[in-house]
Amino acid sequence: MIKNVTVIGSGTMGNGIAHTFAQNGYNVNLVDVNSQALEKALLTIEKNLDRQLSKGIISEAVKISTLKNITTHTDIKSAVTNADLVVEAATENIDLKLKIFKEVDEHSPATAILASNTSSISITKIASVTARPDKVIGMHFMNPVPVMKLVEVIRGYATSDAVTETIMDLSRKLEKAPVEVNDYPGFVANRILMPMINEAIYTLYEGVAGVDEIDTVMKLGMAHPMGPLQLADFIGLDVCLAIMHVLYDGFGNQKYAPCPLLVNMVTAGSKGVKSGSGFYDYSNGTKELVVAAKFKKVK
Numbered sequence: 001m002i003k004n005v006t007v008i009g010s011g012t013m014g015n016g017i018a019h020t021f022a023q024n025g026y027n028v029n030l031v032d033v034n035s036q037a038l039e040k041a042l043l044t045i046e047k048n049l050d051r052q053l054s055k056g057i058i059s060e061a062v063k064i065s066t067l068k069n070i071t072t073h074t075d076i077k078s079a080v081t082n083a084d085l086v087v088e089a090a091t092e093n094i095d096l097k098l099k100i101f102k103e104v105d106e107h108s109p110a111t112a113i114l115a116s117n118t119s120s121i122s123i124t125k126i127a128s129v130t131a132r133p134d135k136v137i138g139m140h141f142m143n144p145v146p147v148m149k150l151v152e153v154i155r156g157y158a159t160s161d162a163v164t165e166t167i168m169d170l171s172r173k174l175e176k177a178p179v180e181v182n183d184y185p186g187f188v189a190n191r192i193l194m195p196m197i198n199e200a201i202y203t204l205y206e207g208v209a210g211v212d213e214i215d216t217v218m219k220l221g222m223a224h225p226m227g228p229l230q231l232a233d234f235i236g237l238d239v240c241l242a243i244m245h246v247l248y249d250g251f252g253n254q255k256y257a258p259c260p261l262l263v264n265m266v267t268a269g270s271k272g273v274k275s276g277s278g279f280y281d282y283s284n285g286t287k288e289l290v291v292a293a294k295f296k297k298v299k
Helices: 012-023 035-054 060-068 076-080 094-107 123-127 161-173 189-205 211-222 228-235 237-251 260-267
Strands: 004-008 027-031 070-073 085-088 113-116 136-141 150-155 177-182
Touching: 004 012, 004 076, 004 094, 012 027, 012 035, 012 060, 012 136, 027 076, 035 060, 035 070, 060 070, 070 076, 076 094, 085 094, 094 113, 094 123, 113 161, 123 136, 136 161, 150 161, 161 177, 189 211, 189 228, 189 237, 189 260, 211 228, 228 237, 237 260
Parallel strands: 004 027, 004 085, 027 070, 085 113, 113 136, 150 177
Antiparallel strands: 136 150
8 A cells, every 4th residue: 555655856747746645645755855946846835735725626724734744855765765656756867767766776665666757768777777677667747747637657568567557546546547558768648749849849940930820820720728839848848859869769760850959949058938938938937928039030
């Protein structure tokens, strides 16, 4: 039975995952090497709880219990000692993830399930550095985690049926909609989404249409709630680029080659919302869409 959950990484996904487990009554250890990042994460969780409270989604008592269920740590060893489940939500960097999983495997109970929130990195590869590949699985939550229903549950080559069913059932207890997929580059979500985003960037790069025009076509013509360029900004252009590299390296197919414009933007530090500018300018927040100066049409 899963009761104690350790979440590694307190960024956007990590604090959202911690929030979701804590709100559903689980004891959560939230880990980050940076104590300031942990403080920021707790403030974000409280702000998001206040938003839920104002909308009548939760009660004041649920808010208080959720915050009480979260304990912060800057040391992985102490945070995983009594874990039934560890969910890694660190940066999308394979070397970092392998290092984390080696350490978690060494210090967590032998019965603990080890999950990664990776959006594209091979679960089989991650499992290979542990002594329990049958207990390693992917739990790919969507952003924002407390709101989005989907959890992509990724089976590595050695992931057991029992562990898969446990995580599927756990996801339902979190009031999520789990979908089981197999471990191939990009899984399902990003194998389909990222080439679309990359093609939208190519469409801009080749001068077919502007930022606003591309996003408008996809919103009004395809009923997408957000255009692909705006979505790329919210995901993080650096994350989009990393996933395109995983797809390109994994399949060896030219159709997954990242657009040169995407590469240049990330190299220049233009990463979307997180950097304040991408295809749109976020100097005044994310509520109003303002095309970045770089892409504004000269009249």
